[in-house]
Structures are given as C-alpha cells and as structure tokens.
Amino acid sequence: MPDKHKIHVYMIGSAPSLKGGMSSVVKQLLQHDWGTEMDIRYIATHMSGSAAKRCCLFIKSYLHILFLMIFQRKKIDILYLHMSYKGSFTRKYLIYKLANAFGKKIIIHLHGSEFRQYYERSPYIRKQRICELFEGSERVIVLGEYWSRFVRSIAPKASIEVIQNAVAIPNEIAVWNIQEVQLLYLGILIPRKGVRDLIDAMRILKEREPENPRNIRLVIGGVGDEMTALQEQCRLLHLEKCIDFVGWVDGEIKKKLLQSSQCLILPSYNEGLPVAVLEALSYGVPVVSTDVGSICEAVRDGSNGHLIKPREPEQIADAITDVIEKKERWSEYSRQARKIAEQVFNETEFFEKIKEIVVSAVYGGKDE
Numbered sequence: 001m002p003d004k005h006k007i008h009v010y011m012i013g014s015a016p017s018l019k020g021g022m023s024s025v026v027k028q029l030l031q032h033d034w035g036t037e038m039d040i041r042y043i044a045t046h047m048s049g050s051a052a053k054r055c056c057l058f059i060k061s062y063l064h065i066l067f068l069m070i071f072q073r074k075k076i077d078i079l080y081l082h083m084s085y086k087g088s089f090t091r092k093y094l095i096y097k098l099a100n101a102f103g104k105k106i107i108i109h110l111h112g113s114e115f116r117q118y119y120e121r122s123p124y125i126r127k128q129r130i131c132e133l134f135e136g137s138e139r140v141i142v143l144g145e146y147w148s149r150f151v152r153s154i155a156p157k158a159s160i161e162v163i164q165n166a167v168a169i170p171n172e173i174a175v176w177n178i179q180e181v182q183l184l185y186l187g188i189l190i191p192r193k194g195v196r197d198l199i200d201a202m203r204i205l206k207e208r209e210p211e212n213p214r215n216i217r218l219v220i221g222g223v224g225d226e227m228t229a230l231q232e233q234c235r236l237l238h239l240e241k242c243i244d245f246v247g248w249v250d251g252e253i254k255k256k257l258l259q260s261s262q263c264l265i266l267p268s269y270n271e272g273l274p275v276a277v278l279e280a281l282s283y284g285v286p287v288v289s290t291d292v293g294s295i296c297e298a299v300r301d302g303s304n305g306h307l308i309k310p311r312e313p314e315q316i317a318d319a320i321t322d323v324i325e326k327k328e329r330w331s332e333y334s335r336q337a338r339k340i341a342e343q344v345f346n347e348t349e350f351f352e353k354i355k356e357i358v359v360s361a362v363y364g365g366k367d368e
Contacts, residue, residue: 007038007362008075010068012061012095013082014046019223019248020188022082022111024275025165032351038358040080045091058091065095069102077362078105078138084112085119089130096133107361108133109141113270113293114192116150127154134158138361143273144294161357164297165273166350169342172259173284174334180215181324184261184285186249186276187268189224194267194290194310196226196233201267201316203237208317216324217242218265219257221249258283262330263323269310271295282341286333288319298345304337 016027030042045061047054068076079099083092092108099106112118119130134140134155141161142148148162183202187193202218220230220243227245234243249257258264264280264287271293278298280287287305289295301307306319323333 006036007358008077009038009040009080009358010065010076010078011040011042011080011082012045012065012092013042014088015044015048016042018046018048021165021272021275022084025109025111026082028166028347029354034355037355045095046088054087062094062098065098069098069104073102073104076104078107078358080107080109080358082109082111084110085115088112089115089118089133093129093133096136100136105361106137107139107141107358108137110147110151111143111272113268113272115147117270119154131155139357141357144297146294146296147272161353163350163353163357164294164345165275165278166345166347167275167278167282167341168347169282170255172255173338174259174261176327176330176334177260177262178327180217181263182261183216183218183320184221184257184264184280185218185266186221186254186257186264186279187266187274189220189222189226189230191226192269193222193224193226194269195220195222195230197267197311197313198265198316199230199233199237199239199243200313201265201320202239202243204313204317205320206239206242208321217244219243219261220245221247221254221257223248254279258285261285263288263305263320265316265320266290266295267308267310267316268292273298278341278345281337281345284334284338286323286330286337288316288323298340300336300340304333304340 013026014023016023043061045058047057081092083089096106131154134151135157139161140151140158141163142151144164145162148160151158151160185198189195205216231245234240258280264285266274266277266289268290273294277287277289287299289299289307290310291307296307299305299307308315308319323330
C-alpha cells in the first residue's frame, strides 16, 4: 500500500438491518477490522417502510452527503456504492452525479439479481445513464464472470473487477442423518425465488414413494410477500407435516439449521451469487440450485450438488433424490462442498481484494 494517509471510505446502500444477500455483504464489510489502512463509514439511503418514509430517508441522506462534500470534502477519499436495480439504481445515479460535481471518485458494487432484465426493459435514456454510471466509476465490482461479461457488453469502457461473495469458514460441518433427511431453503419469499417449484418438487418426492416414504423434511427459512400463498399451497397439497415455515433465520439459529441439513435448495429464476449458497457449502451442505447468474462458479454439477433449469419441479426432485439417496454419495458431495468453500470463497481473500481495489481506485486512478 502506498505511504499515504488512512483511506476514508464512505459506503452507501440500504440499511444493514434489511433482509437479503446485499445486506449480508454490507454487514460483513462493516464488521471487518480494517486496521490502520481504511476507515469505513456507512450512510443508509434505503430502508423498509412506506414510500414516504423511504423517500424522507433518501432526502436526508442525500443532504448529509452534500454537507460532507461542501464542508468535509478532504475527509472523503472515495464513495463506495452498493447497488441493485430499480430504485437502487436511481438513488446511486443521483449520488454519482453529486460526487462527480465535486470531483469525488466512485466504486460501484453491483448486487442486483435482476439487473440484466431491468436494463433490457429500460427506456433508452435510462440505458444511457446506466452506461454513464458504470463507465464513470473508478471500479465496478461484480459477483462473477457472467456479470462481468454483461457489464462489459453494455459499458465497454467500464473498469470491472470480479469479486465473488465469500463467507467465514466455520469449525462445524453438516452430518448425515439416517433417521430424517432435512432439506433447507434460505431466502426471501417472493416469486422470482421459485419456492412454489420447490414445494411442488416435495409433492413429487412424496408421490414417488407412496408405500415406503422416506422421512424427508423441508425447512423454509424466510419471510416475504408470498408466505401466505406458499403456506396455502402446502395445505392444498397436504404437505403441512413435512414442510416447516420458520420465518427469517440468522445467527445461531441459521448455523444450527445448516449443521443439521443434508441439502440446500435454491430454485431462483435470477440471482447474483447468493450468500446462502456459499454458507451452505462452507458447512459441507450439498446444493441443488438453478443455473442462473454466477451460481455455476460455486455449485459444480455432479460434484458438490446439482444445477438445474428454472421452473422445473421434476428436475428439482431428481436432483434432491440423487444427493440424498446414498450416504456414500452424499458424503462425497459434502466433502467437495466444503473444499470449494475453503479454496475459493474464503472471506480472508475477499477482504484483501476489496482493500486492493479501494487502494488502486484512490491512488492509481481508473484502469484503461
């Protein structure tokens, strides 16, 4: 690192208390000890609540940033913006324009699972602004090669860095349970997550073994707009006894669920690189997931789980059956899951890469 002062980073995004993968990454960055090299301060520009409440927070935060630009400009080395799509893009674009007016550098960390669809459906002027934001930022951090190719295709002059999400590697590891196979879903309950397909896959699994059914239990850890409809789906399919809705889980409860599960299922239609997948792998839990976003960089089909097509309950059921059918096969999937987490998605390297990018953006300027 160059012999300069401590780098002052103002990180901007949604309130860390919000549920979801982006908030998990934000908390991960804020909780890390950056020592004497970087000082990170956080400004929330979005929260849950009514439209009026959200609007008031953004105005307040925007004015706060403006005040800092005017009166404490020298204490800001760079703005680090966590961005998704829709309103998140609009908020970050306005902050980018403000920073640009005061000559301050920007890093964009793109999390949006549906950002590609958002871009493709946008009018011409918004597409131009998206390109302007990407190409005008010092760095654009994306979650995998899939997203790197996409950003490059719409903003060829952008300085792109691929940094996959990462997790702390726990001491604990999942174990095989011969008496009851526990399947796990972790995430918000909204249509694009495909939980309806997962519940339908549970119906298929039960129908395949009517005379000698295995004791298979699905735990759904999450909250969201679809919860009531999903619970009704379970009732109509007579699956209430084998599917548990446990609400949003975090901390020790999440750890215990991961330790006691034999497979994590993520049937999403769009994703970036979900933290839940990496957490499962870190505990040696095989993963069955749709092949969307950058998930294929973490889930290796036939090695530590399976990749399937979206909206295919039959494929979900087949993949689950393969993972849990034999202890020996599950054990190998589990070993490979833990191995890739340790070698590729360890958060130690993640923090080093973030630091390197911030340092190079502040002192080295934009890569051409």
